[in-house]
Amino acid sequence: MLPKLLAPAGSMDKLIMAVEYGADEIYFAGKSLGLRAGSKNFTNKGLEEGIEYCHKHGRKSNITVNIVPHNDDLKGFEEYIKYLYKIGADALIVADPGSIEIVKQTIPDMKIHLSTQANTTNYYTANFWHKQGVNRIVLARELSFAEIGEIIKNSPDDLEFEAFIHGAMCISYSGRCLLSSFMTGRYSNKGDCAQPCRWKYNLVEEKRPGEYYPIEENDEGTFIFNSKDMCLVEHMQKFVDLGVKAVKIEGRMKSEYYTAIAVRSYRNALDEILKPESERNTKYWKEELEKASHRDFTYGFYFGNPYKDGQLYTSSSYIRSYDVVGIIKSYDKANGIAWVEQRNKFNEGDVLECFGPKGMHFDVVAMDMKDEKGKKIDSAPHAQQIVQMKIPQEVNPLYILRKKIEN
Structure with a gap:
């Protein structure tokens, strides 16, 4: 089971x-x-x-x-x-x-x-x-x-x-931490952790303020926690x-x-x-x-x-390789037209990945883009604007369109 x-x-x-x-x-x-x-x-x-x-x-x-x-x-x-x-x-x-x-x-x-x-x-x-x-x-x-x-x-x-x-x-241990409350007054066990474990740290001796000991993993410091x-x-x-x-x-x-x-x-x-x-x-x-x-x-x-x-000693940053550019709101199966609510800017001709709950993702080329009034557009720069676009493969509401981040 x-x-x-x-x-x-x-x-x-x-x-x-x-x-x-x-x-x-x-x-x-x-x-x-x-x-x-x-x-x-x-x-x-x-x-x-x-x-x-x-x-x-x-x-x-x-x-x-x-x-x-x-x-x-x-x-x-x-x-x-x-x-x-x-x-x-x-x-x-x-x-x-x-x-x-x-x-x-x-x-x-x-x-x-x-x-x-x-x-x-x-x-x-x-x-x-x-x-x-x-x-x-x-x-x-x-x-x-x-x-x-x-x-x-x-x-x-x-x-x-x-x-x-x-x-x-x-x-x-299982989230029982006092570091945040001690350093910031924000209590971990009340759901308000500031995550000081992910801050940058260097070692300084008490009588030598400003002198940083060379224990860092890189030039930014060492992320020891x-x-x-x-x-x-x-x-x-x-x-x-x-x-x-x-x-x-x-x-x-x-x-x-x-x-x-x-x-x-x-x-x-x-x-x-x-x-x-x-x-x-x-x-x-x-x-x-x-x-x-x-x-x-x-x-x-x-x-x-x-x-x-x-442990990750070199950085506390997240790895992000894709941006969500839109969420499908509705789909006209007969004409292959999707109505998409924009999440990040995308342009005519962009190659996007589309996926839903089941199965693997598939590629979509942003084409025949129009605004909510049916006017032809070549980009979708406005937050949460509704975009009409051609998607030949059938999709459903809450399918997601994403775009690989360049560089």
């Missing part, structure tokens, strides 16, 4: 993209109690719309209430989770024992998923949380395949396990073999394009597990993931401690 594929959503647009591109479950947050303060997140009305959209398409909604709360953070907690239950949330992602206790007392039949913030790394801990009423555990990212297998083997059959498979990694991004698309069979019930993509604060690429790649890679190995396109899906903004990739701890291979 294939594991469920979880996708992040920091906004309604990203939630729609995640659903349409094949995620089984979507995790998102309201305006409070869910990590990722930098994400737009959802108003109460937005939560209702998001949950309704998930259910309409047969998907589940997991709402994050996974901050590590102080006393003041618990004010209104019971009323909020009652509201989430009322509007149909399928599960709550929780990190704190006190929060779990409140959920169990207030809405006993609500499913509880234990956040990776709780640092579950062994089967004794897993069994403890199961006794507290936890239905699924999001495992710590510092575990190997072998350790995960042992945990699952020694845990109750009705306890589900979820594992991260893609996205940014934190230098601190900067982790590579996780990518496990080549190893989805391992999760299936171990009996992991859900696999999770990181990135509520990332773009719609990232959401589409990541969900599409892992959805197809998972589905292809049911095919003979000769019919799988794993290499292609890895290449697709490289076309979204990312850092160099690592397998994390799945094959043991990566040591220096898990």
Whole structure:
């Protein structure tokens, strides 16, 4: 049985993209109690719309209430989770024992998923949380395949396990970091991390201000805490073999394009597990993931401690090789005309790549371009302008057009 594929959503647009591109479950947050303060997140009305959209398409909604709360953070907690239950949330992602206790007392039949913030790394801990009423555990990212297998083997059959498979990694153990709050006053465990682990550093001796010791990896400094991004698309069979019930993509604060690429790649890679190995396109899906903004990739701890291979010492910048230039809004099949909402400038004659949820991308030459009124144009420079253009191969709404960045 294939594991469920979880996708992040920091906004309604990203939630729609995640659903349409094949995620089984979507995790998102309201305006409070869910990590990722930098994400737009959802108003109460937005939560209702998001949950309704998930259910309409047969998907589940997991709402994050996974901050590590102080006393003041618990004010209104019971009323909020009652509201989430009322509007149909399928599960709550929780990190704190006190929060779990409140959920169990207030809405006993609500499913509880234990956040990776709780640092579950062994089967004794897993069994403890199961006794507290936890239905699924999001495992710590510092575990190997072998350790995960042992945990699952020694845990109750009705306890589900979820594992991260893609996205940014934190230098601190399962995200429990004080660096941001110490240096900037922005609290990591309230979703407001400034990511000082990715800043440039040099070593200065106390009595020699201004004298920088030559330990840098390059002239800009040394990125001593900067982790590579996780990518496990080549190893989805391992999760299936171990009996992991859900696999999770990181990135509520990332773009719609990232959401589409990541969900599409892992959805197809998972589905292809049911095919003979000769019919799988794993290499292609890895290449697709490289076309979204990312850092160099690592397998994390799945094959043991990566040591220096898990770190990126030369730069904290993202690698970006493609721009999204448009999203298909509608398509006239009889005439082969698409209506495209512009995202970045493109010109008549540009060679674009087009893709949807299934199958490989195909090339499109931007031709017969017209504006919304049908007037001939030779470029689309205006943000979100509607462009008519010829696309002979059939496309559907939410297909994406992208262009390779020159140089």
